[in-house]
Amino acid sequence: MIHLNENFTKLKASYLFSDIAKQVTAFTQANPDKPVIRLGIGDVTEPLPPVCIAALHAATDEMAHRATFKGYGPEQGYAFLREAIAQNDYAARQCPIEADEIFVSDGAKCDCGNIQEIFSLDTRLAIPDPVYPVYIDTNVMAGRTGPSVDGRYQGVTYLDSTPANGYVPAIPSVATDLIYLCFPNNPTGAVATKAQLAEWVAYAKKNQAILLYDSAYEAYIRDPQIPHSIYEIPGARDVAIEFRSFSKTAGFTGTRCAYTVVPKSLQAFDAAGKAHSVHALWNRRHTTKFNGVAYPIQKAAAAIFTPEGKQQVKDMTDFYLGNAALIRAAVAKLGFSCVGGDNAPYIWVNTGRDSWEFFDMLLTKAQVVCTPGAGFGKCGEGHVRISAFNSRANVETALARIAAALK
Numbered sequence: 001m002i003h004l005n006e007n008f009t010k011l012k013a014s015y016l017f018s019d020i021a022k023q024v025t026a027f028t029q030a031n032p033d034k035p036v037i038r039l040g041i042g043d044v045t046e047p048l049p050p051v052c053i054a055a056l057h058a059a060t061d062e063m064a065h066r067a068t069f070k071g072y073g074p075e076q077g078y079a080f081l082r083e084a085i086a087q088n089d090y091a092a093r094q095c096p097i098e099a100d101e102i103f104v105s106d107g108a109k110c111d112c113g114n115i116q117e118i119f120s121l122d123t124r125l126a127i128p129d130p131v132y133p134v135y136i137d138t139n140v141m142a143g144r145t146g147p148s149v150d151g152r153y154q155g156v157t158y159l160d161s162t163p164a165n166g167y168v169p170a171i172p173s174v175a176t177d178l179i180y181l182c183f184p185n186n187p188t189g190a191v192a193t194k195a196q197l198a199e200w201v202a203y204a205k206k207n208q209a210i211l212l213y214d215s216a217y218e219a220y221i222r223d224p225q226i227p228h229s230i231y232e233i234p235g236a237r238d239v240a241i242e243f244r245s246f247s248k249t250a251g252f253t254g255t256r257c258a259y260t261v262v263p264k265s266l267q268a269f270d271a272a273g274k275a276h277s278v279h280a281l282w283n284r285r286h287t288t289k290f291n292g293v294a295y296p297i298q299k300a301a302a303a304i305f306t307p308e309g310k311q312q313v314k315d316m317t318d319f320y321l322g323n324a325a326l327i328r329a330a331v332a333k334l335g336f337s338c339v340g341g342d343n344a345p346y347i348w349v350n351t352g353r354d355s356w357e358f359f360d361m362l363l364t365k366a367q368v369v370c371t372p373g374a375g376f377g378k379c380g381e382g383h384v385r386i387s388a389f390n391s392r393a394n395v396e397t398a399l400a401r402i403a404a405a406l407k
Contacts, residue, residue, distance in 0.1 A: 007143045010153070016133050016375035017041050020359075024369055031367075037398040039327075039387045040369040042186070042346070044251045046319065046391075048300070049312035052250060055303040059296035070295040075287045077104025077259065081298045084305040085259060089244065095231035101263050101279065103286055104293050104301075108216045108245035108258040112180075113138040114289075115212060115241060115260070118281045119178055119268065126157040126176035128169050130187055130376030130383070132214070135180045151378045160379050161188060163350060167339055168192050171199055175207045181230075182214040184221060187376045187385040188348040189340015191226045197233045204239035210268065210278070211236070216245040216258075219317050221343045237263040241278070248345065250304045250313050257293055257301045320345045323395045324388035330399040331386070334406055345388040348373070358384050366401035 020040055028036055047053075062068035076082070082099040090097035105111050113134045116123075121143055127136050129152075136153065139145060146154025157176050159169035167190035181200060183192045204211050213230040221228055230240045242261040246252035262282045267275040293301075303309045321342075328341035331349050341347040351358045355372035362368045362384075371387070373380030388395070 005141070005143075007141050010140050010145070010147055011137060012148075015137075016371075019375070020369065020371065023360075024363065027363055034367045036363070036367045036369060037390065037394045037401070038369040039390060039395070039398055040371045040385075042248065042387050042389055043253050044248065044320075044389050046251055046316055048251050048255070049304065049309060049316060051303040051306060051309040051312055052300040055300045056296050059299040063296070073292045073295055073298070075290055075292050076100075076283065077102065077293065078295070078298050081302045082259075084302050085244075088305045088310075090229065090231065090261075093229060093232055095229050096237060097231055097261055097263065102259050102261055103282065104257065104259045104298060105286075105290065106256040106258065106293055107247070108214065108243045108260075109134055111243050111258060111260040112212070112214055114285070115282070116142055116144075116178070118278065118285055119210075120271075123178050124157065124176040125155070126159055126172055126179040128159040128161055128180060128182070128185075129378055130161060130373060130380035131180070132182060132186045133376070135212075136377075158377070161185070161190070162379055163337070166190060167348065168196055171203050175209075177207070177209050178212065179204065179209060180212045180214070182216075184215075184217040184340075184344035184346075186214075186217065187346055187371065187373070187380070189342075189344035189346040190348070191221065191223070191343045193225065194227050194233060197227060197230060197236075201230070201233045201236050201239055205235060208269070209239065210266065211240040213240050213242045215242055217248055217344050218244070219249040219313065220321060220345055222321070223343055226343060231261070231263075237265050239266070241266065246301050246304070249317070250301070250309075251316060252297075252301070255297050255300065257297050317345075319392075320388045323390065323392060326395055326399065327386050327388060330403065334403060341388065347386045347388070349384050349386060350382060351384055352382055355381055355384055362402060362405065365405035366398070368398045368401055 082102045085102050086099040145156055157172050161167040161169050167188040218228040230236045230242050245258040262279045264279045266278040268278050304313050324341035324345055327347045331338050336349050338347050338349045355374040359372040362370055371385040373383030
């Protein structure tokens with residue numbers, strides 16, 4: 001008989017955002033006269049930047065002519081996009097990253113989930129709590145954890161992010177091999193300083209470990225002292241992989257484009273202690289399992305690096321940060337402490353009460369959807385995440401409803 005991968009049975013029955021969607025759907029079906037405003041899932045709402053639309057149209061027209069038609073492209077991404085990324089996202093910040101160290105993909109979520117495939121099953125994990133679910137769930141699926149006990153998987157070093165440490169976890173006291181970090185953080189919106197990241201780089205070097213650095217929200221950083229990339233830290237090339245996305249930067253959630261940086265100096269070791277190039281291993285995996293992002297999509301992504309594109313991206317992220325500032329001010333006025341919303345599009349609210357209860361209260365009394373913090377881990381209990389991704393009018397209406405519901 002066929003047997004299943006029993007590691008999948010360790011997972012919760014469904015994904016966090018699927019649970020939320022089901023509850024919201026049930027409410028809207030039962031209350032069709034009560035329109036719901038969604039400030040939960042981090043999906044953008046504004047149109048693509050005009051430069052991206054123009055590039056999409058031009059690239060589509062190219063596909064209509066034999067002389068300019070494109071079939072399979074390079075699995076790693078077209079040179080025009082990889083070179084634009086290397087120049088604008090890295091060289092401009094004095095980060096020593098080359099174009100051939102960049103792998104274009106259809107989403108940072110996919111890459112964050114897939115990267116673990118190239119590491120051994122006895123790899124010791126360090127994962128923040130609260131955390132974006134894909135980091136932990138894909139390792140559970142692979143078999144690197146024990147069962148879940150009291151909301152935490154056995155065999156994982158959890159990095160607590162709490163009000164006491166400003167939601168930036170401390171270096172663990174034990175050695176680990178694969179460390180997931182996300183700044184600006186999803187879900188908390190907290191950011192890490194250069195000094196804090198330098199401690200992580202030093203820890204990784206000491207333990208011959210690798211940092212998996214998710215910087216999907218770096219375009220929202222406005223504080224000039226906060227690093228946008230792990231590679232702004234000296235020595236990070238030798239211990240870190242970085243994930244970036246066009247989804248939140250330029251509104252590509254529906255068009256799908258991202259990239260992962262794997263430096264050629266990064267090494268991992270086999271059971272005999274022999275060093276191997278992680279770049280070569282990821283390239284082998286990437287070319288085996290992926291056929292590349294569509295040419296028109298890559299042309300649209302490259303357009304954000306033009307002068308017009310840079311301004312349009314800043315305008316878009318400024319708009320969402322404007323929403324975030326309104327949310328943060330309203331939350332503070334209601335007497336809640338929070339972080340995020342200044343260098344990130346998420347506001348992490350310390351409600352001091354059961355997070356699913358607070359979610360239900362906002363849904364039923366205010367018809368506003370947030371995300372319960374408990375869905376991101378034990379340390380998320382007592383918190384909710386509010387997203388700034390919506391229209392200004394909807395955000396203002398939602399805040400008025402929330403204030404009324406909490407009176």
